[in-house]
Amino acid sequence: MQEPASTLEDTRPGLVELAVLAGVMLVLATLSRFLPIHYVFLGSELLIAILFASSLNLLMGYGGMLSFGHSAYYAIAAYTSALLLIRLNWPFELAMLMGPLMAAVGALVFGAFCVRAAGAEHSAFLMLTLAFSQFVFAGINKWYEVTRGDDGISGINAKGVLADPRNYFLFVLVVVLASLYVLWRIKSSPFGVTLMAIRDNQQRAEFAGLPVRRYQLAAFVIAGTFAGVAGTLYAFFSGTISPQVADWTAAARPFLANSMGGTHSFWGPVVGVLMLETFDAQLARLTQHSLLFVGILSILVGIYMPRGIVGVIEKFSTALRRRRERP
Amino acid sequence: MSQVLQLESVDAYYGASHVLHGVSLSVDVGEAVVLIGRNGAGKSTTMRAIMGLTGLGAGEMSWRGRSIKGMPTHRIARLGIGLVPDTRRMFAALSVGENLELGVKAPAEGHTGRVWDVPRVLELFPALQSLLKRRSGALSGGQQQMLAIARTLVGNPSLLLLDEPMEGLAPVIVEELGERLSALRQEGVSMLLSEQNLTLTRRLADRAYVLETGYVRHEGTLKELEANPQAWARYVAF
Numbered sequence: 001m002q003e004p005a006s007t008l009e010d011t012r013p014g015l016v017e018l019a020v021l022a023g024v025m026l027v028l029a030t031l032s033r034f035l036p037i038h039y040v041f042l043g044s045e046l047l048i049a050i051l052f053a054s055s056l057n058l059l060m061g062y063g064g065m066l067s068f069g070h071s072a073y074y075a076i077a078a079y080t081s082a083l084l085l086i087r088l089n090w091p092f093e094l095a096m097l098m099g100p101l102m103a104a105v106g107a108l109v110f111g112a113f114c115v116r117a118a119g120a121e122h123s124a125f126l127m128l129t130l131a132f133s134q135f136v137f138a139g140i141n142k143w144y145e146v147t148r149g150d151d152g153i154s155g156i157n158a159k160g161v162l163a164d165p166r167n168y169f170l171f172v173l174v175v176v177l178a179s180l181y182v183l184w185r186i187k188s189s190p191f192g193v194t195l196m197a198i199r200d201n202q203q204r205a206e207f208a209g210l211p212v213r214r215y216q217l218a219a220f221v222i223a224g225t226f227a228g229v230a231g232t233l234y235a236f237f238s239g240t241i242s243p244q245v246a247d248w249t250a251a252a253r254p255f256l257a258n259s260m261g262g263t264h265s266f267w268g269p270v271v272g273v274l275m276l277e278t279f280d281a282q283l284a285r286l287t288q289h290s291l292l293f294v295g296i297l298s299i300l301v302g303i304y305m306p307r308g309i310v311g312v313i314e315k316f317s318t319a320l321r322r323r324r325e326r327p
Numbered sequence: 328m329s330q331v332l333q334l335e336s337v338d339a340y341y342g343a344s345h346v347l348h349g350v351s352l353s354v355d356v357g358e359a360v361v362l363i364g365r366n367g368a369g370k371s372t373t374m375r376a377i378m379g380l381t382g383l384g385a386g387e388m389s390w391r392g393r394s395i396k397g398m399p400t401h402r403i404a405r406l407g408i409g410l411v412p413d414t415r416r417m418f419a420a421l422s423v424g425e426n427l428e429l430g431v432k433a434p435a436e437g438h439t440g441r442v443w444d445v446p447r448v449l450e451l452f453p454a455l456q457s458l459l460k461r462r463s464g465a466l467s468g469g470q471q472q473m474l475a476i477a478r479t480l481v482g483n484p485s486l487l488l489l490d491e492p493m494e495g496l497a498p499v500i501v502e503e504l505g506e507r508l509s510a511l512r513q514e515g516v517s518m519l520l521s522e523q524n525l526t527l528t529r530r531l532a533d534r535a536y537v538l539e540t541g542y543v544r545h546e547g548t549l550k551e552l553e554a555n556p557q558a559w560a561r562y563v564a565f
Contacts, residue, residue, distance in 0.1 A: 193425050196420055200419055204412070207403075207410045
C-alpha cells in the first residue's frame with residue numbers, strides 16, 4: 001500500500017536549536033575548566049538530577065503515568081555498575097554500560113506488572129511503582145553479602161582521563177545532553193504522540209486499535225533505561241552509594257521537581273530540578289527537614305500552578321504575544 | 328447470507344447491574360442497521376459490548392463467523408470494527424492532523440470497498456482540511472464529530488458503529504453529516520447506528536432493532552415498523 005501523505009509537523013530540530021544546544025555545551029564546558037571545583041561538582045549533580053527527572057517525565061508528563069518508584073531503576077543501574085566494578089573487577093567502561101542495561105531489564109519486568117494498573121485511576125499505578133521500588137530498596141538493604149547493605153559501596157571510580165572531576169563533568173555534560181536529545185526526539189516521534197493520545201483518552205486509543213499496554217510498557221522501559229543512565233553517572237560521580245539511592249525519598253525528588261517545573265513541557269523537569277535543588281540547598285543550611293518544606297512548596301505549586309512554573313511562563317508569553325499581535 | 332457481525336442472546340453487565348438481556352442482532356455486508364430506543368434502553372451498551380468495553384455474561388458474539396467474545400478491545404478494532412462513541416472527546420492535546428494519523432490502519436482481512444487514507448478522508452470532510460494544525464480540543468461540536476468519524480474511517484473499518492452521531496449538533500451540521508454518511512453508505516461501508524433523528528434514520532438504515540430496558544422488543548425493516556402503528560407509537564414516536 002502506498003504510504004499516505006503525512007499531516008504531521010516536521011519536528012526535527014532546526015539549525016537554530018542545534019546551535020543553541022552546542023552553545024550551551026560550549027559555555028558550560030568552558031566554565032568548568034576554571035570555576036572553583038565546588039561548582040563543577042554541583043554542575044555534575046544538577047545535570048544528573050535533570051536527566052533523572054526528565055526520564056520520569058516521559059512517564060508522568062507524556063504517558064500520564066505517575067510513578068512514585070522511579071528510583072528503583074536509578075538504583076539498579078548504580079548498584080549494577082558499582083558491584084561489577086568493585087566485586088567482579090570489571091573494566092569501568094563495561095560496568096558503566098551494564099548499569100542502564102540492567103535498569104532496562106528491571107523496568108521491563110516490573111513495568112509488565114505496573115502498566116496493567118495504568119489508567120485514569122492514578123493511585124493504583126502509583127502504589128504499584130512504589131511497591132516495586134521498596135522491593136529494590138529492601139533487596140539492596142538486606143542482601144548484605146553482596147551489597148554490603150547499609151554500609152554502602154565505596155571506591156566507585158572511573159579510571160584514566162575520567163578520574164579527574166573536571167573531565168568527568170564534561171563526560172556527564174555530553175551524556176546528559178545526548179540523552180535529553182534522544183528523549184526529545186522520542187517525545188516528538190509518532191511514538192510520543194501516541195503516548196500522549198493514550199494519556200488523554202486511554203479507552204479511545206484502545207478502540208482506535210492501539211495496543212495501549214505495549215506502548216505504556218515501552219515508555220516505562222525507556223524511562224527506566226534513562227533513569228539508569230543517570231544512576232550509573234551518579235555512582236561514578238559520587239564514588240560512594242548506599243541503599244538510600246533506592247529509597248522513596250529518592251523517588252520523590254524527580255517527582256516533586258517535575259510537578260514544580262511542569263510535566264506538560266519538555267523543559268519542566270530542567271526548571272523544576274534547578275528550583276528544587278536551589279531551594280533545598282538553601283533550606284538545608286537552616287533545617288534538617290528541608291525536604292518537608294520542599295514538599296509544602298510543591299503542594300502550593302500544585303494548587304496554584306497546576307501546570308508548573310513552565311506552564312505559568314508559557315501562559316504569560318502567550319498572553320504577551322496575543323497582545324502584540326492585536327492591532 | 329453474508330453476515331459480518333452477529334450477536335446471539337448476549338447478556339451484559341455494568342458491575343452488578345444486568346443491562347442487556349439476551350440481545351440478538353446481526354449486520355450483513357453493506358447493510359445499515361439502526362438501534363432504536365429511549366435513553367437507557369441499552370443502545371450504547373450494545374455498541375460498547377461489541378467493542379469489548381463492557382463485561383459480557385452469557386451469549387455469543389462473532390465477526391465473520393469467528394468468535395470475538397472476550398477479545399481485547401484493540402484487537403477487535405483491528406478486525407475492522409470502528410466505533411464513533413457518543414462522547415466525542417478527542418485526544419485534546421493533539422492537533423487534528425495528529426488525531427487522524429493515529430487512526431490510520433491498513434484494511435483488515437476481508438475488507439471490501441474503498442481503502443481510506445488521510446487525503447481521501449479530507450476529500451469527504453473538506454472542512455477539516457483547514458483545521459489540520461488546530462488543537463482538536465478547540466474544535467466546535469460539529470467539527471469534533473466530523474473528526475471522530477474521519478479518524479475512525481482512516482482505520483478502514485468494515486463496520487462503523489455510530490452512537491448517536493447527530494446528538495447535540497446544529498440542524499445545518501446534521502444535514503451535512505447526513506449527506507456524508509449516505510455517501511459512505513454508497514461506498515459499501517456497513518453501519519450499525521443508534522439515532523433518535525428519524526429523518527436521518529429513514530434515509531440511512533435498512534433494518535431496525537427496537538431496544539427497551541435491555542431487551543430487543545421488535546426487529547424488522549423500517550417499513551414494517553412504520554406500518555405497525557402500535558409499535559411505532561410505543562417505541563419510536565417520543
